[in-house]
Amino acid sequence: MTFYIIAAIIYLILTIFTSLKIAKSNVLSTQQKTINVVLNALIPILWLYLTYPIIFPKDKIMTKSEREKIIAQESGSKLGDDVGSSRDSIFL
Missing domain, CATH: 1.10.287 (Helix Hairpins)
Structure with a gap:
């Protein structure tokens, strides 16, 4: 203020x-x-x-892992947080 x-x-x-x-x-x-x-x-x-x-952005900056987690949730993937990036999910 x-x-x-x-x-x-x-x-x-x-x-x-x-x-x-x-x-x-x-x-x-x-x-x-x-x-x-x-x-x-x-x-x-x-x-x-x-x-x-x-x-002065209202939203915080999103990290790569947060973005990948959101993408995985939206696509219905059941990968955990400790599993590699979304590029690695092709080989699972």
């Missing part, structure tokens, strides 16, 4: 800082400033939404 609060605070500080820099710009028109401030706030949220499942 603390991680999320710290990340949100950092996001808000950076967004406010860059939005103020955009607002003070002499090169951009008012419409361009508005669009840039909105994009400045929304793009990090979009990237978080897109990358969150990759960075």
